[in-house]
Amino acid sequence: MFSHIMIGTNDLDKAKAFYDKLLGTLGVQPAIVDRHRIFYRTKTGTFAVSKQIDGKAATFANGGTTCEDPPGIRGMGDVKMYIAYLRDPDGNKLCALYRLPKGS
Numbered sequence: 001m002f003s004h005i006m007i008g009t010n011d012l013d014k015a016k017a018f019y020d021k022l023l024g025t026l027g028v029q030p031a032i033v034d035r036h037r038i039f040y041r042t043k044t045g046t047f048a049v050s051k052q053i054d055g056k057a058a059t060f061a062n063g064g065t066t067c068e069d070p071p072g073i074r075g076m077g078d079v080k081m082y083i084a085y086l087r088d089p090d091g092n093k094l095c096a097l098y099r100l101p102k103g104s
Contacts, residue, residue, distance in 0.1 A: 004046035007092050012038060014089045015049045022094075023047070073100065080104060 071084035
């Protein structure tokens with residue numbers, strides 16, 4: 001659906017360390033550094049992190065500092081998912097989701 005997604009950071013080194021470790025758990029190679037941006041490229045798309053380009057600090061869009069409910073199984077009809085939310089060092093909210101096999 002997406003060719004790439006890019007989020008902002010105020011500290012590229014801190015973001016790279018965080019995302020290298022986080023995405024590494026999924027088998028994604030460490031980021032490729034390109035001046036003020038880093039890129040994680042996979043067969044299904046690209047995730048990128050960039051320092052601010054307009055001189056303003058990177059901020060997260062929803063304006064809050066809390067995450068959703070605690071990690072756990074949630075249901076939508078007959079579909080069950082394990083969902084956990086966390087924030088990166090810049091406050092961007094991330095959602096980890098695993099669809100449970102039917103009948104679980």
